[in-house]
Amino acid sequence: MLTYVLRRLLIAIPTLLLISLVIFFLVDLAPGSPASEIPLTVDAATRAKILESLGVNAPLHERYFLWLKQFFWIEPQYAIDHLFGTDLAQGAQRIISYSSRSPVFSIIAERLPQTLTVIGTAYAVAILIALPIGIYSAYRQYSWVDQLGTFVSMVGYSVPTFFTGVVLIVIFAVKLQWFPSIYDTTLKITDWGSLWAQVHQMILPVAVLGLYNAAEISRYTRSSMLENLGQDYVRTARAKGMGERVVVLKHVARNSMIPVVTIIALGLPGVFGGAIVTEQVFKINGIGAALIGAIHANDLPMVQTITFITAILIVTFNLIADILYGILDPRIRYD
Amino acid sequence: MLDLARQPLVRVDGLKMHFPIYSGVFRSHTGDVKAVDGVSFDIAQGETLGLVGESGCGKSTVGRALLRLYEPTAGRVIIDGEDVAHLSAEKLRQKRPTMQMVFQDPQASLNPRMTLAGIIGEPLDEHTRLSRAEKTARIYELMDQVGLNRRFANRYPHEFSGGQRQRIGIARALALNPKFIVCDEPIAALDVSIQAQVVNLLEDLQDRLGLTYLFISHDLSMVRHLADRVAVMYLGRIAELSPAKDLYARPLHPYAEALLSAVNEPDPVIAARRKRIILKGDVPSPANPPTGCNFCTRCPQVFELCRQVKPELSEVEPGRFVACHLYDNNKAARSTGGPEATERNQQGAST
Numbered sequence: 107m108l109t110y111v112l113r114r115l116l117i118a119i120p121t122l123l124l125i126s127l128v129i130f131f132l133v134d135l136a137p138g139s140p141a142s143e144i145p146l147t148v149d150a151a152t153r154a155k156i157l158e159s160l161g162v163n164a165p166l167h168e169r170y171f172l173w174l175k176q177f178f179w180i181e182p183q184y185a186i187d188h189l190f191g192t193d194l195a196q197g198a199q200r201i202i203s204y205s206s207r208s209p210v211f212s213i214i215a216e217r218l219p220q221t222l223t224v225i226g227t228a229y230a231v232a233i234l235i236a237l238p239i240g241i242y243s244a245y246r247q248y249s250w251v252d253q254l255g256t257f258v259s260m261v262g263y264s265v266p267t268f269f270t271g272v273v274l275i276v277i278f279a280v281k282l283q284w285f286p287s288i289y290d291t292t293l294k295i296t297d298w299g300s301l302w303a304q305v306h307q308m309i310l311p312v313a314v315l316g317l318y319n320a321a322e323i324s325r326y327t328r329s330s331m332l333e334n335l336g337q338d339y340v341r342t343a344r345a346k347g348m349g350e351r352v353v354v355l356k357h358v359a360r361n362s363m364i365p366v367v368t369i370i371a372l373g374l375p376g377v378f379g380g381a382i383v384t385e386q387v388f389k390i391n392g393i394g395a396a397l398i399g400a401i402h403a404n405d406l407p408m409v410q411t412i413t414f415i416t417a418i419l420i421v422t423f424n425l426i427a428d429i430l431y432g433i434l435d436p437r438i439r440y441d
Numbered sequence: 442m443l444d445l446a447r448q449p450l451v452r453v454d455g456l457k458m459h460f461p462i463y464s465g466v467f468r469s470h471t472g473d474v475k476a477v478d479g480v481s482f483d484i485a486q487g488e489t490l491g492l493v494g495e496s497g498c499g500k501s502t503v504g505r506a507l508l509r510l511y512e513p514t515a516g517r518v519i520i521d522g523e524d525v526a527h528l529s530a531e532k533l534r535q536k537r538p539t540m541q542m543v544f545q546d547p548q549a550s551l552n553p554r555m556t557l558a559g560i561i562g563e564p565l566d567e568h569t570r571l572s573r574a575e576k577t578a579r580i581y582e583l584m585d586q587v588g589l590n591r592r593f594a595n596r597y598p599h600e601f602s603g604g605q606r607q608r609i610g611i612a613r614a615l616a617l618n619p620k621f622i623v624c625d626e627p628i629a630a631l632d633v634s635i636q637a638q639v640v641n642l643l644e645d646l647q648d649r650l651g652l653t654y655l656f657i658s659h660d661l662s663m664v665r666h667l668a669d670r671v672a673v674m675y676l677g678r679i680a681e682l683s684p685a686k687d688l689y690a691r692p693l694h695p696y697a698e699a700l701l702s703a704v705n706e707p708d709p710v711i712a713a714r715r716k717r718i719i720l721k722g723d724v725p726s727p728a729n730p731p732t733g734c735n736f737c738t739r740c741p742q743v744f745e746l747c748r749q750v751k752p753e754l755s756e757v758e759p760g761r762f763v764a765c766h767l768y769d770n771n772k773a774a775r776s777t778g779g780p781e782a783t784e785r786n787q788q789g790a791s792t
Contacts (some may be wrong), residue, residue: 183513191552288571337549338544338545338546338549338550339549339550339551339552339553341505341510341544341550342542342544342550342551342610342613343552343563344510345508345510345537345541345542346537346563346567346613347534347535347536347537347538347564347567347568347617348534348567349534349567350563352567357552360554361553361554362553434551434554435554436553436554436597436599437553437597437599
């Protein structure tokens, strides 16, 4: 197992380098440049100075290696400095956002809590809803619960979040006025009242994203359960005289969780990346919103960095999913 | 004592197992697959009843319905004094230790995520109040009984060979000291060399623990070796139920005769003389069986009555039960005494 993990980590290095290369060059070579964001009223000399200070005049490969160095060497040092109060970085140049002129990682650190609270909660809620629904729908296949679950899943999966989001806003925020339509990022939780306000404003976005994710997870759970319910070992468990609870939850559900856990693990990078569309709909100032904003503003370092972090997370969670698979299923051996 | 031994442990009475067919847009109930259609037999304490027949004749369904792994459509299954077919769910669960099953596919019938100790020990958790140490001792004892090395206790099923897995299946079935075990083709998935081992193990356990078996198989020579009595099934019904020795020596039902003619004969001299009966046509669909005798479409000795009336299983010779109109005479002779038979003889003589 350890050898397998080490080997996978070693393979991840060239993979990530290649991804970083593609991301950096693709974003850099795409149409639109930082120069176009400078107002036309600025005279040529100042414009040249601004561009010089942004460092965009250096050759592409130089900027790539500088970015790589900053990403893997300097930024971690700042992170350690920040955590332990050391001074490893010694004021080295960080990755700076073109538009806000502040370090990209500081912006990400600012935005991350919003994303993690809302999208993370939505994902957790989705899992909590999806697993029981999936298990029960499979156990009572073609019952009305199953039919309803299938219908809701199809709706949740096929209707895009920008549509469900707007529909929910129209119904619950505009007509019924139960919930706010805009998420207030500045809200600080200090007492029960503000905690309630926070929960209150989270309900709509969590519902939209939760429905979408739950639809996917519950379908996987259901089909995996169905596959296992037909297996001979389930009959064995019944013949042993185990209660239905034990048969379904211990024997069938545990075996069915193997693919489901993988799906959940692979979905987790999405929690960090934020739901770009949903964040837009509810004006949540998260990572997704930051990415969209950066794309609009031709803020290349910001786009490159966020995209690359997402790529790293995807590679990491792929590995985690594979390791979980090996832990959950004794038939799979990595060596 | 002798009387007690003759007391049937298992009595099956008119067991029917129909699987509904749903078809059409609205999935309406359009018919039934009559997998088992009125099967009756009993098994004495310590006896082995063989159940043979070709694929799809309902052998395994009988075994499963007997232990109520399926909900039988009709009929009674009395095992050790209780009607299993009509017990409440909780009563049934408590009854399970008395009756166990050894399954056909030893790989699929073991939970891949449980260790051997977990698989054998789980019924002990559910049905007994043994301490941890006692449980471990019992698990080891069971493993010894079926000839599995104690070192294997923490291994998973996929780490074993087919024969070893079947031993695990047997150990699991034995865990709660059952009286009655249904062996559902326990050797069909095994190599020939391993088959003998498993069969010997089953025989050995029967001698030691006084078990009663229903041995379901399509391996006729293995059944001959193992069973005291044999029931031959065809299309959901029993065609013949006879002591093994008599059946193999002189099958009465035309289907039993045809089936047994397919058994390999090791002696080439006898094999050369032997006549193989090859049946023509296919088995009718159990969803739509013939009106008369189920075998009437393929029977070499079919006559008019067979196509109209289903023959009942009745005793035609001491201990031998046959469902065939060819033996209606014998049946009449046995059930109503002499007169009718003599009458016919007289008619025969007068013409």
